[in-house]
Amino acid sequence: MDPLLLLEQSFNGLQFGVMLFLIAAGLTLVFGVMDLVNLAHGSLVMIGAYLATTLVAWTDSFLLGMILALPATFVVGALVEVVALRTLYRRDHLDQVLATFGLILFFNEVVRIVWGPISLYSGLPDYLSGHVEIIPGAPYPVFRLLIIAVGLAVAGIIYLIVAHTRLGMLIRAGASNNEMVGALGVNIKSLFTLVFALGAVFAGLAGMMLGPLTSVESGMGEPLLILAFVVIIIGGIGSIRGAFIAAIVIGMVDTVGRIFLPVLLRAVVSDAAADTAGPALASMLIYILMAAILVVRPRGLFPARTG
Amino acid sequence: MSKRIIGLAIGLATGLALAATPVAAETVKVGFITTLSGPAGIIGKPMKNAFELGLEHVGGRLGGLDTEIIYGDDQRKPDVAKQLTNKMIKRDRVQFISGIIWSNLLIAVHGPVTRSDTFLISSNAGPSAVAGKKCSENFFNVAFQNDMMPEGMGKYMTDKKIDNVYAMAPNYQAGKDMIKGFKRMFKGKIAGEVYTKLGQKDYQAEISALRAAKPSAVFIFLPGGMGINFIKQYTQAGLSSKIPLYSAYTVDAISLPALKDAAVGTFGVQHWSPDLGNSVNRRFVADYRKKYGKTPSFYAAQAYDTVMLLDKAIRTAGGVSDRAKLRAAMRAGDFPTTRGTFKFNNNHFPIQNIYLREAVKEADGSYVTKTRGVIISAHGDSYAKSCGMKW
Structure with missing residues (x-):
């Protein structure tokens, strides 16, 4: 196995990992702090991507469009929380799953009505479409490096907020016992709205950065949502640190496994069998990993809730 | 509410009337099934457009006879495609079912349609499964074989x-x-x-x-x-x-x-390109661009060729009542095609450039x-x- 290729693939894995972290961060906070299972989190990824694509085209500036899309996604997130989710906190998880599944259908149909059924493809400005040779002989796209940088920076910001601010203290307190936080006189309603909208912004940011790489289309967030759930289960529900580590691990395992598993299998079984079993087994890898971790640590790597 | 009931009554009555009317040999009935909804609609819509353009070019009458087209949206689902063909054969009594983009959908409907007294004409899907041993005298492919x-x-x-x-x-x-x-x-x-x-x-x-x-x-x-x-x-x-x-x-x-x-x-x-120089293709591409403002895809060209095949075969056979004559006329493969040259192989798949x-x-x-x-x-x-x- 070529060590340079392995290095390059770990960059790819890291990029996928930080992307997953951005989505999982909001999901784990909402689940941990508000005890809400939000299936519609993937829709926020999609909304972010659509808003960014539209705003970039509208302002004719990639950076400005992206920056404007952040508060726009924040507003959408806050609206969703106030209008739809607020009534669900006291209901059991099945009701929440049903209601937020309804939101998925709602958002998928809304984007079809507003933006049409055909996928949107957006490009990158020239200054972001180049590549740099960080690994000899393997030019790496600048935009993907930017995704890694932004992802790590956002992870740092989230860490600072959660660990060193009053809001973060409330979030942590809410994750371990939200009734007590309410009883201590904290306005739990606006705290929930704020946390949810922040989560929406992170998810939206992931969608925005995904847009120029792939296509922006109805339902684009759902496949990512499943992975994000795997991430927060491995990381421990409510734990940002856990989500970060799990996201990077999942990103690495998925990327490296997808490429090297068929190659490894070819050495053991016939080529035709390896070609069939390899991709299938590779897509199962992360679930096998999740099962293995849950056997050892049933509450994930860094469980936030103690009670 | 009463409006709905009246609507339902009219619908039922029409259904009964249709079922009761014997199929007149003079009316050509063609089912056209493609994918019109969902992300794959970007393939199916141009096919329907080209099919309609083809009909326009033959004056709305296939083989010079009264023509009725029944469109169906398969939603890219094999079960939906099966229901549609069933309805078209039993209720609409079509003589031809055409269209079909996806190989898995074609395989799903191939058996039931070819066993009935209906011709199945694929305007795109060409899976190997129906090209070899399972070839059928009631199935024609006017597009290509996948390989x-x-x-x-x-x-x-x-x-x-x-x-x-x-x-x-x-x-x-x-x-x-x-x-x-x-x-x-x-x-x-x-x-x-x-x-x-x-x-x-x-x-x-x-x-x-x-x-x-x-x-x-x-x-x-x-x-x-x-x-x-x-x-x-x-x-x-x-x-x-x-x-x-x-x-x-x-x-x-x-x-x-x-x-x-x-x-x-x-x-x-x-097997086709918008810039192929034959006169049929030049007219098709020019009129398609004029009517829909886009360059046609090969899917569209195949849908257009489907109309041309039907028109020519019905004209040669002198109607749609004699199935053996129709089959022989289609096998001739001498319709005006956007591809310039075209012949059917013994398995009813194209021989083409x-x-x-x-x-x-x-x-x-x-x-x-x-x-x-x-x-x-x-x-x-x-x-x-x-x-x-x-x-």
Whole structure:
């Protein structure tokens, strides 16, 4: 196995990992702090991507469009929380799953009505479409490096907020016992709205950065949502640190496994069998990993809730 | 509420009336099934458009007879396609069912339709499963057999002495068939053979592995959105100028508007191209552009050819009542086609030219594919010999 290729693939894995972290961060906070299972989190990824694509085209500036899309996604997130989710906190998880599944259908149909059924493809400005040779002989796209940088920076910001601010203290307190936080006189309603909208912004940011790489289309967030759930289960529900580590691990395992598993299998079984079993087994890898971790640590790597 | 009940009553009455009316030999009834909703609607809508344009060109009367077209949206689901064909055969009493984009849908409806007194005419899907032993005298394919294009590409790359080719396709039946077809006629070395997830969107990891394999060329079968994403990311990775890209069913009039410069200079294979110089094609392309403001795709050309085949066959057979005459008339394959030359093989699949096409940018800023020569002329598929039909 070529060590340079392995290095390059770990960059790819890291990029996928930080992307997953951005989505999982909001999901784990909402689940941990508000005890809400939000299936519609993937829709926020999609909304972010659509808003960014539209705003970039509208302002004719990639950076400005992206920056404007952040508060726009924040507003959408806050609206969703106030209008739809607020009534669900006291209901059991099945009701929440049903209601937020309804939101998925709602958002998928809304984007079809507003933006049409055909996928949107957006490009990158020239200054972001180049590549740099960080690994000899393997030019790496600048935009993907930017995704890694932004992802790590956002992870740092989230860490600072959660660990060193009053809001973060409330979030942590809410994750371990939200009734007590309410009883201590904290306005739990606006705290929930704020946390949810922040989560929406992170998810939206992931969608925005995904847009120029792939296509922006109805339902684009759902496949990512499943992975994000795997991430927060491995990381421990409510734990940002856990989500970060799990996201990077999942990103690495998925990327490296997808490429090297068929190659490894070819050495053991016939080529035709390896070609069939390899991709299938590779897509199962992360679930096998999740099962293995849950056997050892049933509450994930860094469980936030103690009670 | 009462309105709905009245509506229902009228509907029921019409249904009864239709069922009671004996089918007059003078009325041609054709079912046209394609995918009109969902993401794949970008393929089905142009097919319906071209079908309607074809009808317009024959004055709305197939073979000069009264014509009724029943359109159906299969939603890309085999069960829906089956229900539609069932309804068209039993209630609408159609003589022909045409359209069908997807191979898995065609396989689902092939048995029930060909066993009934209805002709099935595929305007796109050409799976190997119905080209060999299971060929049927009631089934015609006016498009291609799936393996034909990758075979053409395999031959072209062999002729060009391109060696060390990296091949990539989605991990499902058609993907495997494509690579098999490619390898059937490609004699050089395969640098790598990779099957990706169906519907995958991010190919960066595959692209890194591809570059590390140092192939001298890449062959892909990644239809629809998969191809758009792959080629975009291939360009973003800076590979498009280093390792030439060859494709089948990937770069066409549907993906080009999204791909733009990223696809320019890549080679593809097809049995048709908008710039083919025959008079039927010139008229079709010009009128399609005028009516719908877009360059037609090969799917559209096939739908147009379906109309022409029906029109000519019904005219020759002098109506739709004599099925043996109709079959003989269709087998003649002498309809005016956008492809210039066309013949049916003994398995009712086309024998046709396979062209090399290059994606180019036109002076007016639009992106089209240009024919760069014939790779194989009068190419028949490799399953015909196991079909028992002789005529």
